[in-house]
Amino acid sequence: MxxxxxxxxxxxxxxxxxxxxxxxxxxxxxxxxxxxxxxxxxxxxxxxxxxxxxxxxxxxxxxxxxxxxxxxxxxxxxxxxxxxxxxxxxxxxxxxxxxxxxxxxxxxxxxxxxxxxxxxxxxxxxxxxxxxxxxxTGGLNSERFTLRFPFSWKRHRRLFDRFVRLQRRVGYKRKMPDGxxxxxxxxxxxxxxxxxxxxxxxxxxxxxxxxxxxxxxxxxxxxxxxxxxxxxxxxxxxxxxxxxxxxxxxxxxxxxxxxxxxxxxxxxxxxxxxxxxxxxxxxxxxxSSNLKHTEPNPGKIDRVFSKAVERRTLGRAGLYMQSRYPVEGRENGLTASGYSVLQGFDELLLDFSPWLEKNAGVKVHGHLFSPERAEFSDGGPVYNGCLSESALVRDYNPKSFLTNLIWNARGEHQCFQFGPNDTQALNWFIAKDPNAHIHIITGAWVVPLFHSNLNFSEIRKEAARLQRIESAQLNVLRSPYVKARVQTLNMSEFVESPMEVLQTILDAIGPRNMRALSEVPKLVDLTGFGKFLQNLKNQGMHPYLMGDFPADTLGIQKPPKPRKPYLVRK
Amino acid sequence: MVSNRTGQIEPCDIIVFSTIRNERVRLPYFLKYYRDMGVNHFVFVDNDSDDGSREYIAGQPDASIWTTKHSYKTARFGTDWLNWLLSRYGRGHWTLTVDVDEFLVFPFSDTRPLRALTDWLDASSIPSFSAMLLDMYPKGRIDAVPYEEGQDPFEIAAWFDSGNYTISKNNRYANLWIQGGPRARTFFTQNPERAPAMNKIPLVKWDRHYTYVSSTHMLLPRILNKVYDVGGGEKASGCLLHAKFLDTFGAKAKEELKRGQHYANSHEYKAYHDAMRQDPDLWCKWSEKYINWRQLEILGLMSKGNWA
Known part of the structure; x- marks a missing residue:
């Protein structure tokens, strides 16, 4: 020594x-x-x-x-x-x-x-x-030097704060000694x-x-x-x-x-x-036998502690838990990561979900918010994180259900079908969520009715009900507060050019799907659909969300053309 | 019978408060778990045990026990007894109010004693610490593997639900109301609003003005319930691993149902009893196997907050 x-x-x-x-x-x-x-x-x-x-x-x-x-x-x-x-x-x-x-x-x-x-x-x-x-600390920086602090911050916080406010109000400023x-x-x-x-x-x-x-x-x-x-x-x-x-x-x-x-x-x-x-x-x-002559290097320790500050002030986006429960507007991310809400596709396209799973490489759920049960992608009664399929449990707190689903997926993009028949409780929440990609083919909910074997008066009633619900949902999506990425087009527009829309869905899910589509799902049979719509109109309903489908009023059925798979032109 | 060793309590001691009824088999591990964590004294209320629990505790050098034959229900499920003991012996201490099947984990609990946490809470002027209840269960029938005295219950009940908890805010007391987990998913699918509350605030620097309102779910004054951040950040929190679902559960459910001493006419125990008669397996393929607190942190069930 x-x-x-x-x-x-x-x-x-x-x-x-x-x-x-x-x-x-x-x-x-x-x-x-x-x-x-x-x-x-x-x-x-x-x-x-x-x-x-x-x-x-x-x-x-x-x-x-x-x-x-x-x-x-x-x-x-x-x-x-x-x-x-x-x-x-x-x-x-x-x-x-x-x-x-x-x-x-x-x-x-x-x-x-x-x-x-x-x-x-x-x-x-x-x-x-x-x-x-x-x-x-305490919101004071340069004021440390220009105000007076006769009261203890730890013991008399109220007096301390009051005195600071008072000095600010009267514009009190101390002068620093020269130099x-x-x-x-x-x-x-x-x-x-x-x-x-x-x-x-x-x-x-x-x-x-x-x-x-x-x-x-x-x-x-x-x-x-x-x-x-x-x-x-x-x-x-x-x-x-x-x-x-x-x-x-x-x-x-x-x-x-x-x-x-x-x-x-x-x-x-x-x-x-x-x-x-x-x-x-x-x-x-x-x-102290072998002395080092290195410079201090606190970088790593700095990171540990700055992460702690970040966790305390920003938290993990999309997480709602016992010690993080942000008020509206302070969430710093309503949900944890991106997800797609698909409306009308299931009704219009055959085997849409398997097609999407294959082409996007993600799990695609059915109608998660269906009135019967949450249709998880694997068809099971419980899903990732032990979420229950029970509609009662889900509807008891739908926001928790959705945020849990997304959080549990750990960044894996979630897709689910949605429609006017489903629980509408989250329309505003999803609309305000920048993580949401909403793709809607309006009016497609009418297709199952079109194919159904119900009495026409029932069909008419149900169509009116669903149209009202979807219309209310679309109103929400037109609000200036919408942060979600929304794509809506009506049924007839979709039938005109389905490829572009399907490509948008894939693009929203992730960049790895940039390759061109080689196969696309088939459209359901719409023969006679125009007439069906006309019948609804004739019954006094106004089915407007589907767009225009010419009514084959003559009742002449063209021989069904075998549909070719769509091919991408790029 | 009373065994009062509270005279040994030193000013800085951390004290566990607990009510028990016929928990003899659980006691040795419970005491060991919290002694190892750095708890200095245990204060028990015994609700008329007849299985030797009382005598066992009376023989412990660091425990005090009071006995009552009165109704658990009229004492607001034991809360009144605990409040009385807390105000008497907990004042000025960090107090941990837990049942004998609740095991606290907190950030760094594998490397830091409880005192490290309470010192940090003191330095941060935080008077209460949240630890959500996490129901643990075995894979297979609940009664398949018998629990042995002194055994770590989570060797058997090693599984939990990681992401099905629902939260809402109770505006009256400003606390969060958390439900979910295996009980909500299996016993309460028909009436989810009745699923038991999982939010708990068991660790409190006790003051004579404080009181637990309902079990350890919430306190007064309301400020003590604000264990969550509302601006997007995360406050530090832990979990209470709940070793309820062991082979002892069936008998307990039956007994409690008979006594009818539990919350809302023991509807909870009715639901359990019915479910237990069928196939009492809470495990599913999405169940998570418990590893440590870091896993719970990553899953978002608890948080380090700004403790580093």
């Missing part, structure tokens, strides 16, 4: 004293002078036990104690007092490292000493102008003696302090702003790895972070859970 004692550690301690003692001992035993500040709120007994436990260390002293409160000036005072004591007591110290009781050195202390010895004039302090910081440009950054710094002493000995220190006393969270802005006056060489980053959540609260490290921390190559990490035995065990017993 050849630690010359050029790096001094100032430790701010307020809880988990046993861990703080362990780390303080580690720093001191590795040759770094240590000054410990213990929060005045720690009881005298606890403090006595703590300081007695460390009394054998020759290079560790305790500073005067301040009562510290989160977000308040007292935290800066504590670090000032301790830093001053450090500079006065240990003349060899060149860099002062500010750490907390829940910080843990991840690399051998010697590596940090070497690293700083190679950069004797560099101040490591994250110091960014207010415009450039992404964190805005200062507000900067923010992590409160864990490592400054050179030159910079630190210039800061502490500045004759105008009182003026600056009077200003910063009323700034909010001054430990994140006082040093960060002041160093800009004195330092000649600022490296704007913290040597302490500290991750913050979306509310500005520090993340805690646990035993299971061991490998991540190890690979980060950071010098110090914060905060460590006091009961993370394995971390303390592993990092306080690091072998």
């Amino acid at each position: 050849n630690n010359p004692g050029t790096v001094g550690v100032v430790m701010l301690v307020h809880e988990a004293l046993d861990r703080a003692a362990q780390v303080a001992r580690h720093w001191a035993a590795s040759g770094c002078p240590v000054v410990v500040h213990v929060d005045l709120q720690v009881s005298d007994d606890d403090f006595a036990g703590f300081s007695n436990g460390l009394s054998d260390l020759p290079n560790l002293v305790f500073s005067n104690r301040h009562r510290c409160e989160w977000g308040a000036w007292s935290l800066v005072q504590a670090s000032q007092t301790a830093a001053k004591l450090m500079l006065d007591t240990y003349p060899d110290v060149r860099h002062v490292y500010l750490a907390s009781g829940s910080c843990l050195p991840l690399r051998p202390v010697q590596e940090l000493v070497d690293y700083l010895d190679e950069r004797p004039r560099t101040d490591f302090i994250e110091s960014t102008t207010t415009q450039d910081v992404p964190w805005t 200062l440009i507000p900067h923010l950054g992590s409160q864990w710094w490592c400054l050179t003696r030159q910079t630190l002493s210039a800061l502490l000995e500045d004759p105008k220190r009182k003026i600056y302090e009077n200003y910063f006393k009323w700034v909010w969270i001054p430990d994140e802005s006082y040093y960060q702003t002041m160093v800009r006056l004195y330092s000649t060489n600022i490296e704007s980053r913290s040597l302490t790895l500290a991750k913050f959540d979306y509310q500005g609260k520090p993340h805690t490290f646990y035993n299971d972070h061991l490998q991540l921390l190890r690979r980060s190559d950071c010098f110090v990490a914060r905060k460590i859970w006091p009961r993370a035995d394995r971390l303390y065990q592993a990092f306080l017993n690091t072998n």
Whole structure:
């Protein structure tokens, strides 16, 4: 060990004293002078036990104690007092490292000493102008500097908020002392003696302090702003790895972070859970025989924690569960992935579903919302995720049924048949969902009636009912709020050129289906359909959703032409 | 009979609260499971057991037990008893209110003790933690494999329904009302609105103003029920693996039906009883086999939230 004692550690301690003692001992035993500040709120007994436990260390002293409160000036005072004591007591110290009781050195202390010895004039302090910081805890950024904050954010939140509002209303603005440009950054710094002493000995220190006393969270802005006056060489980053959540609260490290921390190559990490035995065990017993001289590389750990922030703020699209239940409009994705609603195809085309399954390579459900049961693609009573086919269960909460179906499919595109005979409860939901691809051949529901053996008066009644339902559905799809991709055409238009429509369906499902269609499903027999429509009209109904089909009023049937399969012309 | 060891409770202890009735065979594993998780003390209400449950608990060094012969039903299904004990002994503690067939899993529960979670909740000023009930069942007849004392019940009941839960919001108490799972899919297809509630908020930093309204499904004040994010994000949550469907279930259903002490005239137990007489197999080809909490996270049944 050849630690010359050029790096001094100032430790701010307020809880988990046993861990703080362990780390303080580690720093001191590795040759770094240590000054410990213990929060005045720690009881005298606890403090006595703590300081007695460390009394054998020759290079560790305790500073005067301040009562510290989160977000308040007292935290800066504590670090000032301790830093001053450090500079006065240990003349060899060149860099002062500010750490907390829940910080843990991840690399051998010697590596940090070497690293700083190679950069004797560099101040490591994250110091960014207010415009450039992404964190805005409490919605305050530059206002931290222009308002006054006499009330505790943690203890008197209401007063705090009220006072902020009041100042905003009356347009109160504090003036910054001349020459200062507000900067923010992590409160864990490592400054050179030159910079630190210039800061502490500045004759105008009182003026600056009077200003910063009323700034909010001054430990994140006082040093960060002041160093800009004195330092000649600022490296704007913290040597302490500290991750913050979306509310500005520090993340805690646990035993299971061991490998991540190890690979980060950071010098110090914060905060460590006091009961993370394995971390303390592993990092306080690091072998300093083969020293590394690598740069800290927190990239991987950054990703883990930024993913946590993303999960907490955005969540997983299309997921509805016990701890994610967005109000309307805040869903960040109504459903998890794309799906196709196919209306009228089943009625007009023979074996449409098998054809689509084959050509699109996806599972195609029948009428999922049929009044009898959910017709899952495999015909079973239960489907992926254990969804029940029971119409009662489905209609009890149709939105859950659909969002579950899509979520359970894990991105596999779902297709299902739909029609006016089915539950219409989700028309608005689906219409507003950008994941929905809705393809409708209007009026096709009449084909089964056309083929049915019902009395014509019943057919007429049923046709009127279905037309009313489909018409209401189409009205929804014409709303300006529609986000789904909707393709509607009437039956006669479809019969004219079915190929294009079928191709659109395939395109919506996925790019792998770009190859040209080689076979297409056959149309059902529509001989006499025009006459059938005319009969409906003659009965006083107005079947308009099908489009135009000439009525063969003469009753002469042309001999049925054998239909050729459609071929693609490309 | 009372065995009161609550004097041992330290200020930071995590306490389990539970009501029991004839659960002797389940107790050893239940106690072990939660001791291993870091629970410090157990507080039981015994509703007139006659199978030795009471004596067994009285012999445990870290458990207290109160006994009542009163009606489970008039005590609002045990909620009143628990509320009383919670207000008496739970105040200021993290309390976990679970039945002996409910086993909590939470994010990182395989690598972090419960204390890590409660410390994090404390630091985040979150007073209540949601853990949805997840019905676990065996493959084959429920009564095919007998449960042995001390055994991990999920060696037998290893399967669950992953994606058939329905959610609606209860505006009165601001809680979510979750239904679904194998019971809804098999016993309640004719009256899905009667399927049992799966939403639970079992882990609470207890305060004297708090009270459970109905079982652990919801609490007052309402703020404690807001365990879900409404802006699209995910809050942290866990699951209560429910080891109800073991061979012990048939006898239990019969007994409970006879006592008629359960919610809404025990219609739930009626449904079970009828179904159990036919073919009591809850397993289907879409059933998911339990692996760990990460699997439940990926399936979207629980979330890490911003705990990392």
